[in-house]
Amino acid sequence: MALRYIYSYAHKLNRFPGLARKAIWKVGKEDPRRVVHSMKVGTALVLVSLLYLLEPLFNGIGKNAMWAVMTVVVVMEFTVGATLCKGLNRGLGTLLAGSLAFLIKYFADAPGRIFQAVYIGVSVFMIGALTTYVRFIPSIKKNYDYGVLIFLLTFNLITVSSYRVNDVWDFAKDRISTIAIGCGLCLLMSILVFPNWSGEELHNNTISRLEGLANSIQVCITGYFYDSAKQATEGDSSENPIYEGYKAVLDSKVKDETLASQASWEPRFSRYCHRTPWHQYTRVGAALRQFSYTVVALHGCLQSEIQSISTLYKDSCIRLGEEVSKVLRELANSIRNKRQFSPQTLSRNLKDALQDLHSALKSQPQLVLGSRNGRTQTPKTAVQAVPHPHPDQKLEEDTKFSFSSVRNGSRGSGCQSVEHSRELTRKVLRPQMSMSAIISLEFSEALPFAAFTSLLVEMVAKLDYVMDEVDELGIIAHFEEFQGDEIVVTCEKPNINKPQNDLPSYGAE
Numbered sequence: 031m032a033l034r035y036i037y038s039y040a041h042k043l044n045r046f047p048g049l050a051r052k053a054i055w056k057v058g059k060e061d062p063r064r065v066v067h068s069m070k071v072g073t074a075l076v077l078v079s080l081l082y083l084l085e086p087l088f089n090g091i092g093k094n095a096m097w098a099v100m101t102v103v104v105v106m107e108f109t110v111g112a113t114l115c116k117g118l119n120r121g122l123g124t125l126l127a128g129s130l131a132f133l134i135k136y137f138a139d140a141p142g143r144i145f146q147a148v149y150i151g152v153s154v155f156m157i158g159a160l161t162t163y164v165r166f167i168p169s170i171k172k173n174y175d176y177g178v179l180i181f182l183l184t185f186n187l188i189t190v191s192s193y194r195v196n197d198v199w200d201f202a203k204d205r206i207s208t209i210a211i212g213c214g215l216c217l218l219m220s221i222l223v224f225p226n227w228s229g230e231e232l233h234n235n236t237i238s239r240l241e242g243l244a245n246s247i248q249v250c251i252t253g254y255f256y257d258s259a260k261q262a263t264e265g266d267s268s269e270n271p272i273y274e275g276y277k278a279v280l281d282s283k284v285k286d287e288t289l290a291s292q293a294s295w296e297p298r299f300s301r302y303c304h305r306t307p308w309h310q311y312t313r314v315g316a317a318l319r320q321f322s323y324t325v326v327a328l329h330g331c332l333q334s335e336i337q338s339i340s341t342l343y344k345d346s347c348i349r350l351g352e353e354v355s356k357v358l359r360e361l362a363n364s365i366r367n368k369r370q371f372s373p374q375t376l377s378r379n380l381k382d383a384l385q386d387l388h389s390a391l392k393s394q395p396q397l398v399l400g401s402r403n404g405r406t407q408t409p410k411t412a413v414q415a416v417p418h419p420h421p422d423q424k425l426e427e428d429t430k431f432s433f434s435s436v437r438n439g440s441r442g443s444g445c446q447s448v449e450h451s452r453e454l455t456r457k458v459l460r461p462q463m464s465m466s467a468i469i470s471l472e473f474s475e476a477l478p479f480a481a482f483t484s485l486l487v488e489m490v491a492k493l494d495y496v497m498d499e500v501d502e503l504g505i506i507a508h509f510e511e512f513q514g515d516e517i518v519v520t521c522e523k524p525n526i527n528k529p530q531n532d533l534p535s536y537g538a539e
Contacts, residue, residue, distance in 0.1 A: 063108075066224050071106050074219045078102045078212060094204035101212025106219070111228030111292030113220040117213040118295070119177030124209050127184035128202045130157070135192045150193055157185055172291060229293035232286060232311050233365065239279045239318055240362035243325060244355040246275030247489070250328050251351035254482065255344045272329050279315075279322040286315040307506040310499070317499045321492040324485055331482045343483070346387040350486050353383040354493060361500045370504040370512045373497055380490055387483065 058065050081087045081095035088095060105120055107113045138149040161182045164170055170178060184205070192198040220226075250272050290308040357376045364371040503509075 063224075063226055067108050067226065070219050070223055071102075073223075074102050074106055074215055075099065078215055081208070081211070091208060092204060094201075094208050097205055097208040098212040098215075101209050102216055105213055105216045109226045109228040109231065109289075109292055110220045111289075111294070111296045113216050114295040115173070115292055116176055117217055119174060120180050121210060121213050123177040123180035124184045124206055127181045128188060128206055131185050131188035131192065131202070132199075134189055135198065138192075147193060150189055154186060154189060158182060161185075173294075227293070227296060228289045229296055229306060229308055232289040232293055232308060235282070235286070235289070236311055236314055236318075237362045237366050239282065239315070240358050240365070242275035242278055243318065243322060244275075244358035244362075246272045246325055247328070247351055247358075248355045250325070250332055251348055251486075254332050255348065272325075272332070276322040276325045276329070279318050280326075282315050283319065286312050307503065310503045310506055314496070314499045314503055317492075317496045321489070321496050324489045324492055328482070328485050328489070331478060331485065343387070343390050343479070346383075346390040347483065347486060350380075350383040350387050350490070353379050354486075354489060357493060357497070361496065364500060364504060364509070367510075368504075368507070369510045370501070372512050373501055376497065377494075380493070384487065384490060387486070391483070 078098045078101075081091055081098055091098075101120065105113060105116045107116060134150070134153050138146040138153075161178055165175055165178050187205075188198060188202050191201065195201060253272075290312050293306070293308040357380065360371055360376060363369075
């Protein structure tokens with residue numbers, strides 16, 4: 031047993047270099063900006079280390095130069111907004127804490143040594159308790175939590191050390207100056223050298239999620255009606271284009287809120303020098319998450335064990351799915367080009383596709399209700415049909431006959447009569463159970479397609495909220511007005527082998 035564990039551990043050690051190399055390559059390949067950011071952090075650390083390595087700079091700042099190195103490590107973030115947020119919080123927190131600490135030291139020096147110790151202890155308790163309580167306020171915790179934390183740390187360092195150190199002013203001055211040097215270097219590297227803007231990333235993420243949902247819907251609806259497309263979407267969920275499309279939207283809440291908060295610190299403006307409404311991007315993301323729930327349910331219909339496909343409704347469903355995809359792509363283009371869109375035109379196209387599906391469902395209602403080959407019985411046929419005794423009436427008569435035989439016969443004949451009654455009951459119930467099973471089977475085969483079509487209609491209703499939020503974003507951000515040109519959005523269709531039939535198909539055009 032021990033030898034097996036040794037072999038397993040040795041095998042893992044042999045695989046570790048290859049796995050580490052693949053992981054490092056994958057991280058850089060997914061986003062090359064990560065490599066650039068790593069180089070920027072390394073360069074900033076080299077530059078700030080010169081305060082400690084060069085003799086003239088070290089003599090001017092002293093051992094407190096290490097605070098500048100720590101500031102670069104802590105403050106330097108991936109985006110400009112995150113770096114500005116941390117840098118300004120750290121600088122402002124240090125400055126306020128130093129000012130308050132010197133004010134407390136000024137009042138504590140006069141009376142005496144014992145009073146000074148008590149006064150410092152009471153001040154540390156009150157400021158620490160109040161500052162910690164303030165951190166629970168949502169607006170403070172969201173934007174200034176790091177600054178409040180640095181304020182508490184700096185205040186305690188200066189106030190407590192002032193009891194034993196006489197030249198506390200030099201200590202505070204060196205700390206503030208080194209932190210200012212570190213923050214300034216981080217801001218220069220973040221803004222001037224290949225900057226990564228939080229607002230731009232939020233903007234691009236919103237566009238990619240709209241296009242990803244459009245691709246997911248198109249692949250999902252195509253896969254529902256064509257086996258070749260369905261097989262292409264099966265397998266590992268991480269490589270499924272449908273799954274990748276809506277997963278990015280469902281996991282976007284925390285990231286969108288963080289990017290919007292960081293973008294509010296960035297000095298970027300929209301047209302006519304108006305601040306970009308980053309909070310509206312989070313509202314668009316929330317509407318997209320509500321919309322993506324229907325895409326998840328639609329994907330569940332594709333993976334259902336019971337498949338019921340009506341060829342007569344295929345064209346209408348595919349057309350409606352394509353119209354929804356076109357709307358999502360038009361919304362993505364509107365945000366990308368910072369140009370407003372025409373809600374009336376998009377709504378009209380969706381309404382026409384919905385009316386087409388509604389007409390198709392009304393033309394063949396028996397398929398949705400589960401009847402095969404349109405088997406229905408009209409009242410006229412029911413009147414002309416030859417009357418037959420009801421099965422329950424026949425069963426009652428046979429049962430009465432059996433019971434009378436039991437009462438009038440002997441014990442042996444009574445047993446035979448009971449067996450005869452049971453046999454008659456089976457003969458009557460078997461046709462009824464068979465007919466019920468057939469009806470239930472037909473109805474269960476129709477349920478998946480009914481759920482599929484209802485989800486398509488629900489998707490159109492949820493899409494209306496997404497259009498409203500994007501339209502509101504265009505108005506607040508002062509996008510260019512819609513010129514009234516014809517909207518042309520291309521939909522790339524998956525390359526699949528479609529079955530040949532005599533029915534027209536919008537998906538094949």
